[in-house]
Amino acid sequence: xxSRQHRFRIITSSxxxxxxxxxxxxxxxxxxxxxxxxxPGGSMETFLNSCNVFFIVVFxxxxxVKLSALYCNYFREYWNVFDFICVITSDIVSILExxxxxxxxxxxxxxxxxxxxxxxxxxxxxxxxxxxxNKLLLAFALSVPKLFNVGxxxxxxxxxxxxxxxxLFAKVAYTGVGLYGPQANFRTFFQAFSMLIRSMTGEGWxxxxxxxxxxxxxxxxxxxxTCGEMNLESLDFATLDFNxxxxxxxxxxxxxxxSFLYFxxxxxxxxxxxxxxxxxxxxxGFEESRGSEPMEVITKCLENWERYDPFNTMYIxxxxxxxxxxxxxxxxxxxxxxxxxxxxxxxxxxxxxxIDMNASDAMWSMYNLQYVRTLGLRVRSDGQxxxxxxxxxxxxxxxxxxxxxxxxxxxxERRQRVREIELLETMMLNATEDIEPDMTEILALxxxxxxxxxxALGPSASPARVLTSTSKTSGGYAHDESEEFDMxxxxxxxxxxxxxxESFQRRRDRAGGSAIGHHGPITRAAG
Numbered sequence: 001x002x003s004r005q006h007r008f009r010i011i012t013s014s015x016x017x018x019x020x021x022x023x024x025x026x027x028x029x030x031x032x033x034x035x036x037x038x039x040p041g042g043s044m045e046t047f048l049n050s051c052n053v054f055f056i057v058v059f060x061x062x063x064x065v066k067l068s069a070l071y072c073n074y075f076r077e078y079w080n081v082f083d084f085i086c087v088i089t090s091d092i093v094s095i096l097e098x099x100x101x102x103x104x105x106x107x108x109x110x111x112x113x114x115x116x117x118x119x120x121x122x123x124x125x126x127x128x129x130x131x132x133x134n135k136l137l138l139a140f141a142l143s144v145p146k147l148f149n150v151g152x153x154x155x156x157x158x159x160x161x162x163x164x165x166x167x168l169f170a171k172v173a174y175t176g177v178g179l180y181g182p183q184a185n186f187r188t189f190f191q192a193f194s195m196l197i198r199s200m201t202g203e204g205w206x207x208x209x210x211x212x213x214x215x216x217x218x219x220x221x222x223x224x225x226t227c228g229e230m231n232l233e234s235l236d237f238a239t240l241d242f243n244x245x246x247x248x249x250x251x252x253x254x255x256x257x258x259s260f261l262y263f264x265x266x267x268x269x270x271x272x273x274x275x276x277x278x279x280x281x282x283x284x285g286f287e288e289s290r291g292s293e294p295m296e297v298i299t300k301c302l303e304n305w306e307r308y309d310p311f312n313t314m315y316i317x318x319x320x321x322x323x324x325x326x327x328x329x330x331x332x333x334x335x336x337x338x339x340x341x342x343x344x345x346x347x348x349x350x351x352x353x354x355i356d357m358n359a360s361d362a363m364w365s366m367y368n369l370q371y372v373r374t375l376g377l378r379v380r381s382d383g384q385x386x387x388x389x390x391x392x393x394x395x396x397x398x399x400x401x402x403x404x405x406x407x408x409x410x411x412x413e414r415r416q417r418v419r420e421i422e423l424l425e426t427m428m429l430n431a432t433e434d435i436e437p438d439m440t441e442i443l444a445l446x447x448x449x450x451x452x453x454x455x456a457l458g459p460s461a462s463p464a465r466v467l468t469s470t471s472k473t474s475g476g477y478a479h480d481e482s483e484e485f486d487m488x489x490x491x492x493x494x495x496x497x498x499x500x501x502e503s504f505q506r507r508r509d510r511a512g513g514s515a516i517g518h519h520g521p522i523t524r525a526a527g
Contacts, residue, residue, distance in 0.1 A: 005312060007069035011062075012306075020062055021129060024122045027055045031119065056090050059122075063087045079128055082121075089118040136286070143285030150281060154274045161266050162192040168258055169212050171230050171251040175223060179204050180211035187251075200270050205263055212259035219254055227254040297332060297398060301391050304328050314387045318487075321385035321393075322348060325375065328394050333401060333408065345401060345408055346371040364494035372491045373418055374400050376425070378484040389484075396421065 010016055030051050039045055063084060067074050074080050093115045127133050169186040184204075186192040199205035219227040230253050308316050308324050316324065326348065333345075350368045375393040379385055400417045402409040409417075 004069055007065055008312070011066050011069050017129070020058075021125065023055055023058050024125060027051070027119060028123055056094065059083070059087055059090070079125065082124070086118050086122055089115055139286035140282065141285075143282045146281045146285070147278060150274065150277055154270060157270055157274070158193060158196055161196055161262075161270075162189055165192045165196070165262065168256065168262065171253040172212055172255055173219070173225070173227050173250070173252050175211050175214065177223075178211035179207045184208055196266065196270075199263070199266070200275070202267075202271060205267060209259050209263040212255050213257055214255040216254045227252050229253060294395070297395060298391065300332060301328055301394055304331075305387065305390070309387070315380075315384040316390070318379055318383050318385055321377070321390050324390055325377075325393050325397065329397050329401070332398060345397075346374060346414075364491045365498040367491045369488075369491060369495065370415070372488050374414070375487070376421070377487045379487050379490070380484050386484075 030048060033044070033048060066080060070080075075084070096115070127137050165186040166189055170188075172180075172186075174181050174185075184191075184195045184198065186195070195208070199208065216227055219225050230251060304324055304327060308320050329345070347368055348371050349366055374397050376396050377385065377393045378389050400409075400414050400421065402414075408414075
C-alpha cells in the first residue's frame with residue numbers, strides 16, 4: 001500500500017477534504033427524507049439504510065487513513081477528536097439497532113434516536129472550511145471564560161432580586177385581569193427566578209410592575225374585591241393552606257409602590273448593563289480572535305512549502321528558500337489591496353552591484369545587506385535551509401514590514417524594528433538557563449523527524465541529514481555536524497572582502513598601467 005508519506009499527502013489534499021465535505025452534505029440531505037411514521041420494510045427505508053451504511057464506511061475509512069498517517073498526532077487536533085467521537089457514536093448506534101432487531105423485548109429506540117443526532121453534528125465541520133464562520137466560532141470560544149465570570153455576577157443579581165421579590169410581593173393578590181397571575185408571580189423562589197429571567201428579555205415587565213403597584217382603592221373600586229395586610233402570625237395557617245402544600249393559596253395583600261423601584265432598577269442593571277456586557281465580551285473575543293494571525297501565517301507557509309519541498313524532507317536550497325520567503329510574504333502583505341504611495345520592501349539583490357547577480361548562488365556579496373538583516377536567516381554548511389528557519393524568517397519579515405494584511409511601513413520604521421528584534425534576540429541568547437530545556441526538546445524532535453523521513457524514503461534515498469547529538473557550549477548549543485551559520489555574517493564578510501579587493505584594485509590602477517599589465521586584474525570576491 002501507499003507509504004505513510006503518501007497517506008499524509010492524501011489526507012492533507014484539498015480533493016480529499018472536499019470529498020468528505022460532499023459526503024457530509026449528502027448525508028444531511030438524506031436525513032431530510034426521513035418521515036414519520038416510518039415503514040420498516042419499505043423501499044425508501046431500505047434505500048436510506050443502505051446510504052447510511054455507505055457513509056458510515058466512508059467516515060471509518062477517513063478515520064483509519066488519518067490514524068495510519070498521523071498516529072497519535074491525530075488526536076492533537078480538536079476536529080479530528082470530534083470526527084472520532086462521531087465515528088464511535090455511529091458504531092454504538094449500529095450495535096444498538098442490531099440488538100433491537102434481534103431482540104424485540106429490548107426497548108432502546110429513544111436512546112438510538114438521541115445518538116443519531118451526532119450525524120447532524122458533522123455539519124459543524126463546515127466551520128473548518130469557512131474562514132469567516134471559523135473566526136466567529138473562535139471568538140465565541142475565547143469569550144466563554146469571560147462570559148462565565150459575567151454570568152456568575154448576573155446569577156448573583158438574579159438570586160438577590162428573587163429573594164427580594166418574594167419578600168415584597170409574595171402576598172400580593174392576583175388581579176385577574178393583568179399579566180400578574182399563576183404564570184408570573186413571586187409566590188415561590190423558583191417562580192420569582194423564572195419570572196425575572198422572562199422579564200430580562202423585556203417581555204411585559206412593565207405590565208407586571210403596574211399590577212404589583214395597585215392600591216387598595218383600585219382593588220375595592222375597580223376590581224370590587226378586598227385587600228389588606230396579612231399577619232400570618234395571628235391567623236390560623238390551616239385556613240390559608242387549603243390543599244396542604246405548605247403555601248398560602250390566596251394571598252389578599254394590596255400592591256406596593258416599591259414595585260416601580262424594584263423593576264426599574266432590575267431592568268437597568270440586568271437588561272441594559274449586563275446583557276450589553278455579554279455582547280461587549282463577545283466583541284472583545286472577536287478582537288482577540290484576530291490575534292490568531294500567526295496561525296494563519298503558518299498555514300500559508302505550509303501551503304507554499306509543499307510546492308518547494310514535495311517529498312517533505314524539511315530542507316530546501318537557499319535560493320528556493322529565499323523564493324519561498326518572498327512569495328509567502330508578498331501573498332500575505334498583498335491580501336489587502338495595495339494603497340497608493342505605499343512603501344516598497346527591501347530588494348534581495350544589492351542595486352549598487354555591477355557584477356552579474358544571477359551568475360551563482362554563492363555570490364554572497366551581491367545580496368542586499370538590509371534584506372538579509374531583515375530575514376535573520378541561518379543556513380546549513382551544505383547550503384540547505386531548514387523549515388523552521390524559513391518559517392521564522394517569514395514571521396520576522398512580516399513583523400518588521402508591518403504585519404500581515406497591511407501595507408509596508410516606511411524604511412526608517414522597518415530599520416527601527418530590526419534593531420528592536422535583534423536586541424530581543426540578544427537578550428534571549430543570554431538567558432541560556434531558561435531556554436536550554438526548550439532547545440533540547442526542539443533538537444530532539446528534529447532528530448526524530450529526520451529519522452522518520454529517512455525511513456519513509458527508504459534505503460535507496462540519499463543519506464538523511466540527521467541532526468546529531470548536541471553539545472552544550474558557553475554560548476548555547478552547537479551541532480557536531482551540519483553546523484548552521486548566520487547568513488548576515490556571511491554576507492557582511494563577503495562585502496567587506498569585495499570592497500577591500502576593489503579598493504586595492506583601484507590603488508593599483510592609479511599606480512600605473514605597467515603594473516596592471518604585469519599583475520592583471522584581481523578577480524571578484526565570490527564570498
